[in-house]
Amino acid sequence: MGIVDGLGVSTGQRVLLIWSGNQGVEKLQQAVEELRKEVGDTGKVQVENIERLTLSSHPDSSFDVVISGLIQPCSYLHTTDSLGEVCRILKPNGDLIVIEPVNEASENGAIKAKDKLVSTVKLSGFVDISQPEKVALSAEEMNSIQNSLSLTKEFLVVKITSKKPNYEVGSTSQLKLSFGKKKAAEKSQEDVAKVWSLSASDMLDDDVELVDDDALLDEDDFKKPDPSSLRATCGDGPKKKKACKNCTCGLSEELEAEAKSKKKTATSACGSCYLGDAFRCASCPYLGMPAFKPGEKVVLSGTQLKADA
Numbered sequence: 001m002g003i004v005d006g007l008g009v010s011t012g013q014r015v016l017l018i019w020s021g022n023q024g025v026e027k028l029q030q031a032v033e034e035l036r037k038e039v040g041d042t043g044k045v046q047v048e049n050i051e052r053l054t055l056s057s058h059p060d061s062s063f064d065v066v067i068s069g070l071i072q073p074c075s076y077l078h079t080t081d082s083l084g085e086v087c088r089i090l091k092p093n094g095d096l097i098v099i100e101p102v103n104e105a106s107e108n109g110a111i112k113a114k115d116k117l118v119s120t121v122k123l124s125g126f127v128d129i130s131q132p133e134k135v136a137l138s139a140e141e142m143n144s145i146q147n148s149l150s151l152t153k154e155f156l157v158v159k160i161t162s163k164k165p166n167y168e169v170g171s172t173s174q175l176k177l178s179f180g181k182k183k184a185a186e187k188s189q190e191d192v193a194k195v196w197s198l199s200a201s202d203m204l205d206d207d208v209e210l211v212d213d214d215a216l217l218d219e220d221d222f223k224k225p226d227p228s229s230l231r232a233t234c235g236d237g238p239k240k241k242k243a244c245k246n247c248t249c250g251l252s253e254e255l256e257a258e259a260k261s262k263k264k265t266a267t268s269a270c271g272s273c274y275l276g277d278a279f280r281c282a283s284c285p286y287l288g289m290p291a292f293k294p295g296e297k298v299v300l301s302g303t304q305l306k307a308d309a
Contacts, residue, residue: 009035011040020050020051020075020076032045046063054082054085060088061089063089063090072137073142075144075149084124097161098117102116102158103155104154130162135157
């Protein structure tokens with residue numbers, strides 16, 4: 001049985017075989033020879049070390065198939081960086097075959113769980129990912145992998161196949177936003193047609209039933225409002241009443257009358273006005289007056305209540 005049996009490589013394809021340094025040269029040569037027979041004279045097989053993959057500068061979309069971890073024993077653990085580089089050099093719709101040691105359930109030291117390997121392939125940009133398939137290895141190959149990764153628990157080696165999406169990495173495509181517009185336009189035209197579908201007979205005054213305006217009013221609408229309720233409320237609110245400029249509702253006259261009727265007295269706001277000017281604020285109404293006893297009623301003259309011109 002050959003090393004490359006069951007990989008699905010066909011004639012005329014360009015194949016990249018990725019290997020790591022701890023694998024035997026004889027098996028590598030055998031795998032290359034078998035792959036060359038599969039692709040024929042029209043195809044091509046190249047070999048690349050996984051550690052130097054990002055340094056090799058392969059052009060974008062260079063290969064139809066990339067195979068990594070085929071030569072056993074292989075202890076290389078694939079990362080999103082390495083698989084992302086593989087995705088770049090694969091042609092759109094190209095095939096990726098990854099073989100890697102994993103743990104059956106949770107992570108075991110250095111190796112991933114099976115589902116974590118599937119997630120790594122998916123995050124690297126691949127689609128149509130298969131379920132992990134167990135690869136049968138000899139006891140010698142299993143021991144070599146165990147020693148290379150310092151594994152103390154049981155593990156298995158699995159194969160996963162996937163594809164690069166059918167478009168180039170970084171490619172763009174213009175979206176046509178016309179979908180739905182045609183239906184919306186047709187619906188709009190139908191609505192317009194319905195509006196203007198009235199015949200001449202429909203518009204005759206004798207046939208058109210009009211609504212009585214008085215029927216739309218209730219009893220409260222016929223009541224005359226109280227004149228006081230029509231007064232403007234420009235001075236209403238939690239703040240002190242203040243008439244608007246060019247007031248016409250009478251509030252300005254009312255405020256003037258209230259000001260004249262009030263006794264022209266002032267009280268201390270800070271409680272220190274009676275001590276004299278040294279303890280009075282700059283806006284104190286007692287400023288300039290002599291000190292007085294606390295609680296003593298002080299009447300200000302009319303000139304002191306007027307603002308300076």
